[in-house]
Amino acid sequence: MAGTQESAGGQNGLRAAPPDFDAAAATERELIDYGLPRRPDAYTRPGLAALWDERARRYQGFGHRRVDPDGVFPEVDQVTGTAAISRRWTCGYTLRSSVPFVTLLATWTIPNLMYVQSPRLPIDHFHTYVYLGFIDLHIEMTVNQSQEVICSPLLGLDISPGDVMSAVICMGAEPPGKATVLVANETSGETANSSRDTGYPPAVEIGAGVGRGHPDNPVSSLARFGIVYFDEISATTTDGARSLPDGEAITMVDSSGDTLAKPVRLRDWAFKTVYDAD
Numbered sequence: 304m305a306g307t308q309e310s311a312g313g314q315n316g317l318r319a320a321p322p323d324f325d326a327a328a329a330t331e332r333e334l335i336d337y338g339l340p341r342r343p344d345a346y347t348r349p350g351l352a353a354l355w356d357e358r359a360r361r362y363q364g365f366g367h368r369r370v371d372p373d374g375v376f377p378e379v380d381q382v383t384g385t386a387a388i389s390r391r392w393t394c395g396y397t398l399r400s401s402v403p404f405v406t407l408l409a410t411w412t413i414p415n416l417m418y419v420q421s422p423r424l425p426i427d428h429f430h431t432y433v434y435l436g437f438i439d440l441h442i443e444m445t446v447n448q449s450q451e452v453i454c455s456p457l458l459g460l461d462i463s464p465g466d467v468m469s470a471v472i473c474m475g476a477e478p479p480g481k482a483t484v485l486v487a488n489e490t491s492g493e494t495a496n497s498s499r500d501t502g503y504p505p506a507v508e509i510g511a512g513v514g515r516g517h518p519d520n521p522v523s524s525l526a527r528f529g530i531v532y533f534d535e536i537s538a539t540t541t542d543g544a545r546s547l548p549d550g551e552a553i554t555m556v557d558s559s560g561d562t563l564a565k566p567v568r569l570r571d572w573a574f575k576t577v578y579d580a581d
Contacts, residue, residue, distance in 0.1 A: 354408060354537055358471060358485075366493045370458045375484055375497040376438065393432075394564035394576045395512015395533070398550025400540050403476040403505035407435040408469070408537040410489075411511070413454065415464040416446035417527035419580075427526035430514050433533075435472040436506025438482055442468070446526050458486045458495035466490040469535070474506045476541050509538055509547060512566065513576045515555070525555065525563045527578055534573040546571040 411431060418427050429444045442462055443455040454462040462468070467489040475481040479500035487494040511533050515525040538545045548568040555564040563580045 358408070362487055362494050364492070365487060368459060368493070368495045370495050370497045375458065376482060376499055376501050376503075392516050392555065393512050393514040393553055394555040395432075395510060395553055395566050396547050396550050396568075396574060397508060397510035397553060398538070398545060398547050399508045400545060401507070402540045402542045403474075403507060404435055404509050404538060404540050404545075405474055405476055405506075406537070406539040407433070407472045407509050408535065409433050409511055409533055410467065410469040410535040411533045412531055413442065413444075413462055413464055413466045413468060414513075414528040414531050416444060416452050418446045418448055418450055419524040419526055427524055428516055429526045429528060431468075431512070431531060432514060433470055433472070433511045435474055435509050435538075437501075437503050438472050438474060438484060438506070440470055440472070440484070440486065444526075458484070458497065460486060460488045460493050460495050461491065462488060463490075474501075474503070476505050478502075480504070510550075511536065511547060512553065513564065515563075525578070525580055527580075528564075529578055531576045532573070533575065534569075536572045536574075548572075548574045 411433065413431065416427065416429055426445050426447050429446070431442045431444075433440045440457060441455075442457050444452060446452045452464055454464070456462060457468070469487045469489055471483075471485040473483040480503040481498070482501045482503070483496065483498040485494060485496040513528065513531050516523050536547050538547055548571060552566045552568070554562055554566065557563055557580075561580075563578075564576055565579050566574050566576050568574050
């Protein structure tokens with residue numbers, strides 16, 4: 304993970320990784336100093352160690368920035384439930400476990416949008432989401448009547464329709480709930496990460512998908528988005544690997560019960576969400 308260095312900010316005195324930083328060759332102390340996930344033991348957790356190695360090689364040469372953890376992890380007193388908004392307004396998969404989830408990896412596409420006429424708002428609100436427990440990676444999007452699409456940044460990374468995003472979320476199963484998030488825009492070649500002790504309870508639910516609406520108007524029209532792919536999904540609990548598409552499939556419907564968007568399982572580690580409102 305190499306490239307440009309930006310100011311760290313945030314807590315714990317963590318710094319952004321320097322130019323030409325090689326995570327695969329770094330010491331454990333260097334990974335801790337830069338807030339990056341440490342490599343799992345290759346003997347006791349060979350599958351996770353292989354995934355760690357793959358991501359380290361994959362992000363080699365990317366520009367990297369360290370971000371303020373306050374912008375990633377809400378305070379405990381602000382946490383009221385799992386990250387995803389009401390399932391009535393989402394489409395994707397969610398999976399619960401009797402033992403804590405400790406990692407979630409995923410890659411997904413950012414769609415282009417087309418405005419759908421709404422009597423409520425002149426703007427359609429849309430988002431993609433990936434979450435592990437209370438750690439929620441939302442990418443908010445809007446499209447207006449002029450078909451202008453705007454994407455919110457994620458951990459400071461600029462995002463545009465057509466970009467391929469990936470993320471690694473790690474969450475400790477014991478207090479103080481140590482969490483690390485690493486996000487990459489694979490199209491622009493940039494990564495960002497944040498890490499902190501959260502105080503969160505163990506994560507027993509994960510999910511990914513797309514949603515509509517805005518907190519002030521959650522049942523607004525669903526923008527036309529075509530297909531959003533979620534791929535390379537890897538979820539691990541303290542008791543082993545789990546498949547997110549083995550969980551509950553969530554179909555988005557309108558107030559009449561008509562389908563707006565549906566999830567389609569592709570394989571154990573991939574699914575797609577499909578616009579189905581026409």
